[in-house]
Amino acid sequence: MASDLINVNDAGVLTLTVSTSAAGTSLDHELVMESREALRSVTRGKLDAGAIVLRGAGKNFCAGGNVAKFADAPDRGDYLRGLADDMHSMIEFLWETELPVVAAAQGWAAGAGMSLVLHADVAIGGTSTKMRPAYPGIGLSPDGGMSWLLPRVVGAARARHIIMTDQILDATRALELGILSEVVEDDSVVDTAYDTAAQLAAGPRGSYSAIRKLLQASATNSLTDHLAAEAASISALGNTAEGIEGVNAFLEKRRPDYPGVR
Structure with missing residues (x-):
């Protein structure tokens, strides 16, 4: 490069x-x-x-x-x-x-x-x-x-x-x-x-990726289909290292360390 x-x-x-x-x-x-x-x-x-x-x-x-x-x-x-x-x-x-x-x-x-x-x-x-x-x-x-x-x-x-x-x-x-x-x-x-x-x-890459996908799909999805996509997405992220770190950091009142769990 x-x-x-x-x-x-x-x-x-x-x-x-x-x-x-x-x-x-x-x-x-x-x-x-x-x-x-x-x-x-x-x-x-x-x-x-x-x-x-x-x-x-x-x-x-x-x-x-x-x-x-x-x-x-x-x-x-x-x-x-x-x-x-x-x-x-x-x-x-x-x-x-x-x-x-x-x-x-x-x-x-x-x-x-x-x-x-x-x-x-x-x-x-x-x-x-x-x-x-x-x-x-x-x-x-x-x-x-x-x-x-x-x-x-x-x-x-x-x-x-x-x-x-x-x-x-x-x-x-x-x-x-x-x-x-x-x-x-x-x-x-x-x-x-x-x-x-x-x-x-430095933020949650999985979250950003999911947000971009959902926003792009929203233009053509029905509301029912999109609600299902949102539910599937947040559920999948909940079990990722970044999702776990984000929730734990919130409860522990600290800044999440997303790079540290990648």
Whole structure:
């Protein structure tokens, strides 16, 4: 792994950098591929991590795809299909890890960048953060799961409006809509994201995994089916080392030591 862009720190946080200052902080295809391999390693038990931070290494989180490269491709459709397939494969592994995901959404998160922010469980923005679907502006349609996730976050009618009119959402509006979880000063975005991820990495991994599964399933489950899933989940966790530690720590009035029982 590229030590400064894709790595796991001492707190167990896996950094996935999706853009750099090169090419206007557009989505970096090589970093997407490196991120996919790191996530694959997590799912195969070859890399240990407790949480993930998605970030950009430049002034923006990610300003979208590299449109200049779209234009240079001999077959633009084929090129775009390849880019989308690669990013989607990375996203599938992101979900397969079952780890909490935190986005450090500084500056612009446009196009694919906005899509990636939507995959975060916790998205930290700055006062200058801006988001934009961007796809209609270049005559294209969303990728990265935007058209699946945004309706689940803001509702179908708002999602249609935001995407089709290519709205620019400032930090306040993105927070109101639930796309951002928290807004901090611009120079605190990355540190806040890492602090949040470190807290999650030290927490009950089984609990977080179960919460993510239940929340995802809630969109299509009936209430009866979902109540059954919740009952099965809490029952299974009750007999895990983390579940036992959490209950015991509560009764003993101490902070639970989840890393110590893993």
